[in-house]
Amino acid sequence: MKLLTFSTLFPNAERPGHGIFVETRLRHLVASGQVxxxxxxxVPWFPSSAARFGSYARFAKAPAKEVRSGxxxxxxxxxxxxxxxxTIAPWLMAQAMKPVIRKIIAQGYDFDLIDAHYFYPxxxxxxxxxxxxxxxxxxxxxxxxxxxxxxxxxxxxMIRWAADNAAGVGTVCEALRxxxxxxxxxxxKVVTLRNGVDLELFRPFAGADARAAMRxxxxxxxxxxxxxxxxxxxxxxxxTIGALQHLPDASLMIAGSGPELQRLQALxxxxxxxxxxxxxxxxxxxELRHYYGAADAMVLSSSREGWANVLLESMACGTPVVASKVxxxxxxxxxxxxxxxxxxxxxxxxxxxxxxxxxxxxxxAATRRYAEGFSWDATTQGQLTLFRRILGKDH
Numbered sequence: 240m241k242l243l244t245f246s247t248l249f250p251n252a253e254r255p256g257h258g259i260f261v262e263t264r265l266r267h268l269v270a271s272g273q274v275x276x277x278x279x280x281x282v283p284w285f286p287s288s289a290a291r292f293g294s295y296a297r298f299a300k301a302p303a304k305e306v307r308s309g310x311x312x313x314x315x316x317x318x319x320x321x322x323x324x325x326t327i328a329p330w331l332m333a334q335a336m337k338p339v340i341r342k343i344i345a346q347g348y349d350f351d352l353i354d355a356h357y358f359y360p361x362x363x364x365x366x367x368x369x370x371x372x373x374x375x376x377x378x379x380x381x382x383x384x385x386x387x388x389x390x391x392x393x394x395x396x397m398i399r400w401a402a403d404n405a406a407g408v409g410t411v412c413e414a415l416r417x418x419x420x421x422x423x424x425x426x427x428k429v430v431t432l433r434n435g436v437d438l439e440l441f442r443p444f445a446g447a448d449a450r451a452a453m454r455x456x457x458x459x460x461x462x463x464x465x466x467x468x469x470x471x472x473x474x475x476x477x478x479t480i481g482a483l484q485h486l487p488d489a490s491l492m493i494a495g496s497g498p499e500l501q502r503l504q505a506l507x508x509x510x511x512x513x514x515x516x517x518x519x520x521x522x523x524x525x526e527l528r529h530y531y532g533a534a535d536a537m538v539l540s541s542s543r544e545g546w547a548n549v550l551l552e553s554m555a556c557g558t559p560v561v562a563s564k565v566x567x568x569x570x571x572x573x574x575x576x577x578x579x580x581x582x583x584x585x586x587x588x589x590x591x592x593x594x595x596x597x598x599x600x601x602x603x604a605a606t607r608r609y610a611e612g613f614s615w616d617a618t619t620q621g622q623l624t625l626f627r628r629i630l631g632k633d634h
Contacts, residue, residue, distance in 0.1 A: 240626055241348065242268075242276045243340070243374075245365045246356035248381070249280035251301040251314055256521060260381075260434055260548050261356045264622075266308045267435070267615035273623055277348055278312040279339060281332055281361075283319035315339045326393045329363035336368060344372070351630055352377060352406075358384035358398045366401040375406035375629050379432065380415050382545025383473075386566060389422060399423060406629045409622075411546035412567025430625055433570070434546045435615035441528050441555035443607050454533045463490045464593065465534035465558070467527065467549040468541070470497030475540030475563065477503060481586030482538075483512040486593060492534065494519040494527060524552075531556035536578070536596055540589055544568050554578070554610035557603035561592040576605040 244265055248258030258280075269276050282301045301314045317335035319328065343350075353376045355365035362378035369376035378401060389395035402408050402424045409432040410416040420426045444450040454460075468474040476493055480503060483491060493503070493516065500518065507513040522530065531537065537553035539562040546567040550560050560578035562568050572578050579599070581592040 240274045240352065240630060241350040242274050242352055242354045242626070243343070243350040244276055244278045244354045244356070245368070246361050247281050248357050248361070249278060249312065250307065251280065251282070251312070252305060253300040253302075255523065258356075259524070262307065263437060264434065264615065264618060265310065268619050268622055269310060271619050271623065274626070276310055276354075277343060277350070278310060279336060279343075280312055280314050281317045281336060282314045284316035313339065325391070328360035329367065329397060332360055332364040333367035333371075336364065337371060340368060340372060350374065352626060355379070357381050358401060359388045359394050362405075363397045363401045366404055377407040377409060377625065377629065378402065378405045379409035379411065380419060380545070381411055382415070382566070383543055385410070385415050385418050385422075386543050386545070402428075407625050409625070412570050414566045414570065415545055430621065432618050432621045432625075433613075434548055434551070435613050435618050436548070436551035436555045436610060438555055438611060438614055440524060441531065441552045443557035443603060444532050450532060453529055457529065457533050459490075459492075459533050461490060462488055462535050462597070463492060463533070464536050464538050465492045465494065465530055465553070466538045466540070467494045467553075468539065470495050470499040470503060472499065473542050475542060475584070477506055478540040478584065478586045478589050479538045480507050480512065480516060481510060482589035482593065483515055484510055485587060485590035489593070490515040490517070492517045492519055492530060494522045494530060496521045527552070528556055531558050534558050536561055536593060538589060538593065539563065539568070540581070540584065541565060541568075542584065547571060551610055551613050554606050557607045559596060559601045559606045561589065561596055574609055575599060576601060576609040578606075
């Protein structure tokens with residue numbers, strides 16, 4: 240099978256962690272030997288010299304083309320109007336991608352199916368392109384594209400149109416599948432294809448001595464929490480910082496970057512816990528695994544999550560988690576060996592869950608064994624089954 244994977248959520252040399260979960264899933268799928276893939280990962284056009292665009296200017300630095308894990312990835316530009324272009328974004332994206340895809344086909348890669356990720360604007364644009372090139376489209380819902388965007392009238396209408404006309408719909412958790420069905424999408428069309436975890440990359444240290452050595456190298460002392468994710472309000476880092484007031488012997492490391500950095504630093508000072516909070520900045524997965532393994536618990540206080548990969552990454556390193564009970568997270572943290580779900584999403588609720596986790600004295604080996612049930616094999620097989628069914632029906 241020849242796939243064209245289509246999504247703005249895909250890493251590039253300038254933003255290597257952006258949408259890495261889409262790349263990881265595709266990499267495992269291609270490794271099956273059953274599919275060939277090319278990637279079109281549209282990037283908003285912005286002049287690199289336009290400092291007034293702030294973070295948007297970073298998009299301009301993405302390469303036009305690169306090869307990642309042996310897969311050819313194109314980053315063609317499309318026009319994006321910040322703040323006011325939300326309703327026309329799918330159309331603008333699709334129009335800009337038509338000549339790109341026409342060239343791909345002309346050069347000999349006449350793909351069988353468009354594999355799109357994130358419903359808006361990506362999935363809607365993919366559906367427009369599928370209609371134009373007469374190709375079936377599968378769209379995978381990943382989180383806020385279904386939990387938040389359908390609340391807006393026009394995007395919601397376009398999301399439902401894309402779902403109704405797609406050959407198949409995937410979701411990364413059962414909670415998102417249920418939500419899609421509640422939006423009126425045919426239940427028979429929606430398949431849950433949960434994310435897995437790279438069990439080779441994310442693994443425990445080889446013994447207590449190795450873990451102690453890494454803790455010393457990372458300057459970690461005493462009971463230490465780790466929080467990983469964008470420094471954005473949805474991630475709830477402020478609640479995790481606030482929990483330190485109730486956990487006097489605990490320290491916190493936060494890995495990630497984003498617009499909330501200065502506010503979170505100010506909050507830590509205001510609460511007089513800044514001496515126990517370390518902002519690590521963004522870290523590549525090759526480094527992040529050491530922090531996971533060295534921490535005593537991973538905390539995720541998000542208000543929304545489709546399927547939080549960081550939870551499985553932590554568990555695969557043997558570190559149990561504390562997480563808020565939102566969307567797909569209870570499907571990830573479904574056993575005591577995995578960790579504890581907060582009873583209340585607040586600073587006090589975070590602290591109470593951390594205390595419960597400490598009292599449980601979960602064995603790190605048991606947490607690793609739990610994570611081993613989430614390899615990518617089942618997801619890869621689920622995708623192959625879905626794609627074969629669609630192509631068998633269409634041809």
